[in-house]
Amino acid sequence: MARTSLRDTSNGKIFSTANLIFGIGQISKMTDVSTRQLRYWESKGYIKPKEREDGNTSRLYGYDTFLKVSGIKLMLDEGYTLAASVERTDALMAEAFNIRGFLLDAYHGQATIDGNTMLDLGYFDEDHTQRLYARRTEDNRVHYVVKPENGAN
């Protein structure tokens, strides 16, 4: 039995948001964006309800749409136009997902080094003789450590 890895969080296993589905009323209350606005944004192609095969015509939105609406609303409140808010939110979400994917691939587990819990970021060199570790300090700065793979310093 394979150990559950963080990668499983992005392919629909644990911590999945696949079943997090909301109606237009829920999204409206969660984001403080009116149902009128949500339907209007849909007409402009900014958001899209989930496809549904049953005959029901009421809109259902996924977690991703909730995040997008939240972002757009935030930008809107900061004074950006709707179009600009959508553009900026799309860019931010793309960055966020890129970062998440990168981290999932870079993370190789935890290790205790000199009494500190650090992230094992895998091999540091092409020859695979050293590993890179990182941790955040108390003031949220990132501290890196490179150690020989065999542990013999």
Added chain:
DNA sequence: GTTCTTACA
């Protein structure tokens, strides 16, 4: 009670 479309202010 909630959501949908259409229409008007």
Added chain:
DNA sequence: TGTAAGGA
């Protein structure tokens, strides 16, 4: 974009 109408 809010609100109202008339249905589903």
